Amino acid sequence: MTQTNVACDRHLLGLKQLDKEEIVSILDRAAHWERQPNKVTHLLEGKFVANMFFENSTRTRFSFEVAEKRLGAQVLNFSAAASSVEKGESIYDTVRTLESMGIDAGVIRMKPIGLLAELAEKIKVPLINAGDGNNEHPTQALLDLYTMRKSFGEIKGLTVSIIGDIMHSRVARSNLWGLQKLGANVKFCAPDNMRSEELGEHAPYVAIEEALQADVVMTLRVQLERHDKGFIRSAEDYREHYGLTVERAGMMKPHAIIMHPAPVNRGVEIDDELVEHEKSKIFTQMSHGVPIRMAVIERALA
CATH class of the missing domain: 3.40.50.1370 (Aspartate/ornithine carbamoyltransferase)
Known part of the structure; x- marks a missing residue:
């Protein structure tokens, strides 16, 4: 060779x-x-x-x-x-x-x-x-997969919702490929102007209410600089419609976990109180x- x-x-x-x-x-x-x-x-x-x-x-x-x-x-x-x-x-x-x-x-x-x-x-x-x-961001997805496997024992059969700017996210892409190969069911949730039609052929886009019913709820970092380009009206508007608020976290399944690739915009894609909540695996992911x-x-x- x-x-x-x-x-x-x-x-x-x-x-x-x-x-x-x-x-x-x-x-x-x-x-x-x-x-x-x-x-x-x-x-x-x-x-x-x-x-x-x-x-x-x-x-x-x-x-x-x-x-x-x-x-x-x-x-x-x-x-x-x-x-x-x-x-x-x-x-x-x-x-x-x-x-x-x-x-x-x-x-x-x-x-x-x-x-x-x-x-x-x-x-x-x-x-x-x-x-x-x-x-792609393969090592980020691998540590995400590792975190899920440690949390649930295996990945096959899990439903994983990825919420946020799917269009621009290398984390979403790598997680999609890895999760599907290991037998997980992937769903996306994103504003219309942050959707990737290409990835939509591999996983469905669902409303935030359905996304919250997953075993894993993964929120993506909001690129606040995209506000200048019209992708989001404001950080407050994004939180209102797609942020993982304390109220929305209360709708999650009892066994479900919260993940985020970090760095986190606290109070935008996820409320501050949830970053180190008992459901959160954010710092565990980093480790x-x-x-x-x-x-x-x-x-x-x-």
Whole structure:
């Protein structure tokens, strides 16, 4: 097998390309890492991983960095704001430059859609998608799946409602592909101008009242900057019609859980009192980011 083919097998570009068995394998391996008492291992000692963030992120980058260091890898953090990209160097040239310096894997977050797949065909080291445009965010969906599996024992048969800006959400896309492959029933709930017709072919859009009757109610972060573009009238208006208020949470099933990919706009997509409610798994989701990303990085390099 050529080096390029090996890299192809170890890329993680999205959940749409993974089969059920591979997703379950990652979740199982994350469970292994969550059980480990030692914070640091030497599994990837001598390996170099570059975190290449061409789009700002705090939680995702720190989560990857902690995961890499727990595995014993050497970590290089790359910020586009302080790089040659600001001077006009292309993303491809930047990634190619780091590859030529000897990195063993790259974690990439970027705004352009479709570029990551093109990079993966040309770069000979494994690439891990940390979010590309509104295409996919596979590790976020994997930690969401992991949280659901820990909460309910299995995902097959669950009904999961995803509420919010479906059109622009990479989290919604990755969760849709992963949940359906594991046998869950997915429903969307969104304002008319935040719906993706493409995704509507795979899961129905329902009213907020029906969405609340799911086993998992996942609200998405409202991009408040979209207010200037007319997608929402105001934060207050969005909360009134689509926010998970305390009153609406009272309509949920007794066993149901609340999820959110974060960061949370408290009092907009979800009321402040619900963020750390007994039904909420929001901070639990965050804690699962490290073992999931350990499993993904191990898959790429071990």
